Amino acid sequence: MQKKTVKRRDAGASAPSLQDERLANDGEGGASDQEIYERIIASIMEHRLPPGTKLGEDKLAKIFGVSRARVRQVLARLALERVVVLHPNRGAFVAEPTIDEAREVFEVRRPLEALVVRRIVAKNDRAIIARLHAHVEAEEAARAARDRRAIIRLSGEYHVLLAELSGSTLAARLMHELASLTCLIIFLYDAPSVPACRDQEHSEITQALADGDEATAIRLMTEHLEHVEACLDLSRGRPEELDLEAALAG
Amino acid sequence: MQKKTVKRRDAGASAPSLQDERLANDGEGGASDQEIYERIIASIMEHRLPPGTKLGEDKLAKIFGVSRARVRQVLARLALERVVVLHPNRGAFVAEPTIDEAREVFEVRRPLEALVVRRIVAKNDRAIIARLHAHVEAEEAARAARDRRAIIRLSGEYHVLLAELSGSTLAARLMHELASLTCLIIFLYDAPSVPACRDQEHSEITQALADGDEATAIRLMTEHLEHVEACLDLSRGRPEELDLEAALAG
DNA sequence: CTCATCTATTTTGTCGACAATTTATCGATA
DNA sequence: TATCGATAAATTGTCGACAAAATAGATGAG
Numbered sequence: 001m002q003k004k005t006v007k008r009r010d011a012g013a014s015a016p017s018l019q020d021e022r023l024a025n026d027g028e029g030g031a032s033d034q035e036i037y038e039r040i041i042a043s044i045m046e047h048r049l050p051p052g053t054k055l056g057e058d059k060l061a062k063i064f065g066v067s068r069a070r071v072r073q074v075l076a077r078l079a080l081e082r083v084v085v086l087h088p089n090r091g092a093f094v095a096e097p098t099i100d101e102a103r104e105v106f107e108v109r110r111p112l113e114a115l116v117v118r119r120i121v122a123k124n125d126r127a128i129i130a131r132l133h134a135h136v137e138a139e140e141a142a143r144a145a146r147d148r149r150a151i152i153r154l155s156g157e158y159h160v161l162l163a164e165l166s167g168s169t170l171a172a173r174l175m176h177e178l179a180s181l182t183c184l185i186i187f188l189y190d191a192p193s194v195p196a197c198r199d200q201e202h203s204e205i206t207q208a209l210a211d212g213d214e215a216t217a218i219r220l221m222t223e224h225l226e227h228v229e230a231c232l233d234l235s236r237g238r239p240e241e242l243d244l245e246a247a248l249a250g
Numbered sequence: 251m252q253k254k255t256v257k258r259r260d261a262g263a264s265a266p267s268l269q270d271e272r273l274a275n276d277g278e279g280g281a282s283d284q285e286i287y288e289r290i291i292a293s294i295m296e297h298r299l300p301p302g303t304k305l306g307e308d309k310l311a312k313i314f315g316v317s318r319a320r321v322r323q324v325l326a327r328l329a330l331e332r333v334v335v336l337h338p339n340r341g342a343f344v345a346e347p348t349i350d351e352a353r354e355v356f357e358v359r360r361p362l363e364a365l366v367v368r369r370i371v372a373k374n375d376r377a378i379i380a381r382l383h384a385h386v387e388a389e390e391a392a393r394a395a396r397d398r399r400a401i402i403r404l405s406g407e408y409h410v411l412l413a414e415l416s417g418s419t420l421a422a423r424l425m426h427e428l429a430s431l432t433c434l435i436i437f438l439y440d441a442p443s444v445p446a447c448r449d450q451e452h453s454e455i456t457q458a459l460a461d462g463d464e465a466t467a468i469r470l471m472t473e474h475l476e477h478v479e480a481c482l483d484l485s486r487g488r489p490e491e492l493d494l495e496a497a498l499a500g
Numbered sequence: 501c502t503c504a505t506c507t508a509t510t511t512t513g514t515c516g517a518c519a520a521t522t523t524a525t526c527g528a529t530a
Numbered sequence: 531t532a533t534c535g536a537t538a539a540a541t542t543g544t545c546g547a548c549a550a551a552a553t554a555g556a557t558g559a560g
Contacts, residue, residue, distance in 0.1 A: 067514070068516095069515065089520080107365060111365060306512095339512060
């Protein structure tokens, strides 16, 4: 009663990222590890799984129609990427980055994005610019359609796409992880009046890249990240656990 | 017949890295996941497990006295950190980074190390400087003892320690991964006349940090990385698989 | 003697079942 | 009635067993 020989990803692990699958019960057989991973990630990036959400193994196994061991593997991977946290004997939860962790993410993203921009400019490839323009258009379409979930996800994926197109698999991998974390951070700490500024900046950055203007592109990217970070409600942490500790100490 | 209640790492996962355990059979009961992971990593960093080495699950399970599932978990983690590669239905092997991947690692390390240096200088903590000095002394001791394995491992761990002391858990995690990859890269591509230059540079960097001289520290660090990268035999790749493909094409 | 093919062994992939811990529910007592 | 303790339910951690694939070895043909 073994299942069919699963189609598995090749060793290279060149993930076909950036796809817009929705999280849902697929009824039939079972999904592959990669599919489960991408569904959960997409759900987190679209803020459909809020930080702190319990991710029960049995529950996910039933949802995706696979064994619990499979879910467990995916959860372990997500935990290594710090997008979920594993409490021993308690289960997996969507991560709730602290303020300090949020700052660290932006601190690392700044030079990493600059690196990516330099690579893109150095390549000087029209196909790359075309794909970036297409993505920006998709962002604007989502914005026109008032699809907030798509807007948030596409905003993060713009940076992942940039890193992938830069040709650095390492930078792409890091950016993928940092973009996921950034989505969680935005969900936790963003003031409600947010998403108006960003897509326009993506468009400007893309234009600077198309012009081959490295200095301007880096400046715009840096300012873009600073804008996003500045929009965060950085002053005080979320009430729950930190206040609890402070209360116990006082 | 279950084992004792294992001492497991707490949720925070603040790994007590930088320990000098040797890879060996420990005879008795069984090691924890973290121990297995650190033993394998240390062995790789000390070049005791050369790139391309097959890491059989059953073999490792017997060596560490644990079940195969446990080994499998650790192997999956190492694969996510790209220090081993998983060939489907073939097993796990110590990674063999390509030339391009090697360049990517240094390309990312440069700004990341600069970030770490800035943080250290900003902290201006004497305890940090003391720990760095102690580490440099350990490096010099290993160098005096002609312990090449310890020299290589400690050289990488200096940078990990720097990142940890900088207070950024994210930077520390990334540096841990990049340092492991760098050890593999050095093993694959380094010319034989290598390790004389590095420890002295660590000492100089530490001194600049002690002086609070951020510009000098960053300059020394950048030059240090460039020296290491320049020592690599970058021109042609390793013979095996690339030549095979070339031969088939020709 | 070399190469191809078939068989046997080893190794990986996957799953279900059991043990241990945590969480929830219920009952007893002050 | 509220709180503490014990029992019951649910969930996670771990392992061994079976199936599929790949490698190694043996056998036979050219």
